[in-house]
Amino acid sequence: MSTSDPVVVIDHLALDFQTPDGLERVLRDVHMEIHAGEIVGLVGESGCGKSATAKLLLGVLPMPPARIASGRVTMFGKDIATLHWRERELAKRYIAYVPQDPMAALNPSFTVGEQMLDLIIWEACGRTLAAYAWNRRRRARVASARDRAIELLEKVYIADPAEVLGRYPVQLSGGMRQRVLLAMALSGKPRLMIADEPTTALDVTVQKRTIDLIKDLAAREGLAGLYITHDLGVAREICARTYVMYGGTTVESGPTAALLEAPAHPYTQGLLAAQPDLGGGMPSGIPGQVPDYLAPPPGCRFAPRCGERSASCEALPAARAYPGGRTVACWARAEEVPA
Numbered sequence: 025m026s027t028s029d030p031v032v033v034i035d036h037l038a039l040d041f042q043t044p045d046g047l048e049r050v051l052r053d054v055h056m057e058i059h060a061g062e063i064v065g066l067v068g069e070s071g072c073g074k075s076a077t078a079k080l081l082l083g084v085l086p087m088p089p090a091r092i093a094s095g096r097v098t099m100f101g102k103d104i105a106t107l108h109w110r111e112r113e114l115a116k117r118y119i120a121y122v123p124q125d126p127m128a129a130l131n132p133s134f135t136v137g138e139q140m141l142d143l144i145i146w147e148a149c150g151r152t153l154a155a156y157a158w159n160r161r162r163r164a165r166v167a168s169a170r171d172r173a174i175e176l177l178e179k180v181y182i183a184d185p186a187e188v189l190g191r192y193p194v195q196l197s198g199g200m201r202q203r204v205l206l207a208m209a210l211s212g213k214p215r216l217m218i219a220d221e222p223t224t225a226l227d228v229t230v231q232k233r234t235i236d237l238i239k240d241l242a243a244r245e246g247l248a249g250l251y252i253t254h255d256l257g258v259a260r261e262i263c264a265r266t267y268v269m270y271g272g273t274t275v276e277s278g279p280t281a282a283l284l285e286a287p288a289h290p291y292t293q294g295l296l297a298a299q300p301d302l303g304g305g306m307p308s309g310i311p312g313q314v315p316d317y318l319a320p321p322p323g324c325r326f327a328p329r330c331g332e333r334s335a336s337c338e339a340l341p342a343a344r345a346y347p348g349g350r351t352v353a354c355w356a357r358a359e360e361v362p363a
């Protein structure tokens with residue numbers, strides 16, 4: 025894999041879940057590319073398949089009940105379907121995960137230092153239990169892990185890292201906890217950072233600082249980033265390019281600024297109109313609900329909620345490429361070229 029190759033390529037992915045009620049056809053025709061040094065956004069309302077996509081990349085989606093029905097996911101130059109489980113485990117070292125709720129992700133019974141040391145030693149031992157158990161008791165290993173923990177906390181601009189190592193998560197503010205998690209996410213050898221709504225639990229000013237920090241880290245460490253959010257304003261702040269997902273399909277993608285300036289897909293337009301308006305206007309919302317994946321609409325999954333639907337929408341529209349690096353999957357936009 026050359027350095028210019030994308031870190032992640034998702035190509036025409038379809039993913040099902042076998043459930044007691046039947047087969048849920050969740051992801052259809054999903055596409056995405058993430059390159060080193062860029063943060064890409066994945067936006068869409070709740071239940072659109074954002075987390076299922078992220079979990080698949082993280083290698084934590086249980087298979088079964090999940091199954092790749094068709095298409096391909098390539099990470100670090102390799103098709104994930106062809107990887108041996110051991111290769112898959114090793115690939116996880118290259119992925120940093122930043123969760124939504126920093127309090128739930130940290131164990132309240134252990135200090136920051138204990139949790140960071142555990143993780144650093146686990147990573148240093150190649151994620152093998154026997155080596156971890158042996159090294160966790162070795163003084164020299166613990167001392168070097170402590171140095172590494174301090175170095176990682178410094179990377180996220182924590183002022184007194186040695187002191188913070190001795191604190192319990194409840195003794196830290198929400199923003200500090202999220203910084204600790206960011207530091208922990210860097211403890212392996214990350215090349216890809218997946219952040220799942222990491223600022224939702226934070227207040228607005230801390231949110232802004234955390235977003236700036238994530239941007240700064242991704243640039244400094246040369247990481248590829250996938251940033252999941254339902255907030256288009258946050259996507260505008262942080263993501264160079266954005267993929268909009270509806271009902272398990274990629275309906276639109278492109279450079280974030282252009283996409284938000286002139287959204288082409290009726291769903292993106294509705295999503296934008298549904299954002300709270302600081303000018304005092306009420307957001308309009310999108311009538312209807314995300315599809316039932318046990319019996320999704322046969323064609324375009326947004327059609328039942330779309331004001332522009334026509335007979336063509338009974339077939340699933342393919343994503344069409346437009347100038348400026350944009351794609352739109354919509355029959356009503358078949359001839360139009362967004363500005």
Ligand SMILES: Nc1ncnc2c1ncn2[C@@H]1O[C@H](COP(=O)(O)OP(=O)(O)OP(=O)(O)O)[C@@H](O)[C@H]1O
Nearest residue numbers: 041043048050069070071072073074075076077317
């Ligand atoms: N483990 C699972 N077993 C069965 N179905 C699942 C499983 N995980 C996800 N799904 C299905 O995938 C759909 C999409 O879920 P997903 O969590 O990916 O949505 P999301 O866009 O991330 O929503 P949110 O923003 O609320 O997290 C769910 O509605 C559910 O039908």
